[in-house]
Amino acid sequence: MQAALERRTLAKMTQERIRIVSICGSLRDRSINAAVLRAAAKRAGPAAEAQLFHGLDKLPHFNPDHDHEFAPPPVQSLRDTLEGASVVLFSMPEYAGSLPGSFKNLLDWTIGSGSLYRMPVGWINPSAHGGARDAFRALRLVLEKAGANIIETACAEIPVGRDDVDPDGEIKDDVLLQEIAAVVAALAAAATMQKMDEKKHGA
Numbered sequence: 610m611q612a613a614l615e616r617r618t619l620a621k622m623t624q625e626r627i628r629i630v631s632i633c634g635s636l637r638d639r640s641i642n643a644a645v646l647r648a649a650a651k652r653a654g655p656a657a658e659a660q661l662f663h664g665l666d667k668l669p670h671f672n673p674d675h676d677h678e679f680a681p682p683p684v685q686s687l688r689d690t691l692e693g694a695s696v697v698l699f700s701m702p703e704y705a706g707s708l709p710g711s712f713k714n715l716l717d718w719t720i721g722s723g724s725l726y727r728m729p730v731g732w733i734n735p736s737a738h739g740g741a742r743d744a745f746r747a748l749r750l751v752l753e754k755a756g757a758n759i760i761e762t763a764c765a766e767i768p769v770g771r772d773d774v775d776p777d778g779e780i781k782d783d784v785l786l787q788e789i790a791a792v793v794a795a796l797a798a799a800a801t802m803q804k805m806d807e808k809k810h811g812a
């Protein structure tokens with residue numbers, strides 16, 4: 610856990626810009642959650658760069674026997690992506706009252722490696738009518754177990770309907786885009802604070 614944190618701190622010290630990694634918990638082609646994260650990536654601003662993680666469907670089923678330093682390549686790719694992250698933004702649907710199985714599988718691969726330990730994290734719940742709250746409660750529990758730094762101002766419900774996503778998969782509504790941008794700004798501010806704190810303490 611400490612080793613992952615030290616590698617991440619070193620990576621961040623050589624990075625000029627904040628890196629926002631987004632992870633979508635839906636594999637659906639026209640996913641609303643993916644559209645939200647694409648919109649968030651475009652609002653990262655000049656001081657930040659955004660990266661969407663695309664390997665969710667490549668991850669093998671979690672098996673503690675394979676959860677070691679030399680993990681299967683798709684797992685290594687996830688860990689490398691997280692090692693380069695300043696902050697992580699999640700968005701996912703709820704399936705049958707909880708997290709999508711493939712997404713929980715991804716989270717399970719981050720525990721042993723400490724990939725989310727002390728990582729500033731936030732999320733956007735785009736479900737309408739108060740949906741998906743149980744899934745986001747479950748996400749909070751997992752992130753607490755992972756030792757992540759949950760940035761409360763970067764955890765938001767921003768209902769996005771299917772009609773809010775155009776045929777190109779883009780969200781065009783200005784109010785929604787402003788709300789999404791506020792989450793990104795809160796995460797970027799948390800990353801900046803953490804960077805300053807690490808510099809101050811000579812990490």
Ligand SMILES: Cc1cc2nc3c(=O)[nH]c(=O)nc-3n(C[C@H](O)[C@H](O)[C@H](O)COP(=O)(O)O)c2cc1C
Binds near residue numbers: 701702
């Ligand atoms: C199998 C299945 C189960 C679902 N269960 C829930 C649920 O328990 N609660 C909920 O709010 N929505 C549920 N939904 C609705 C999805 O969360 C919703 O369609 C969401 O927009 C999908 O996200 P996506 O567009 O990013 O794929 C379910 C959808 C499917 C396909």
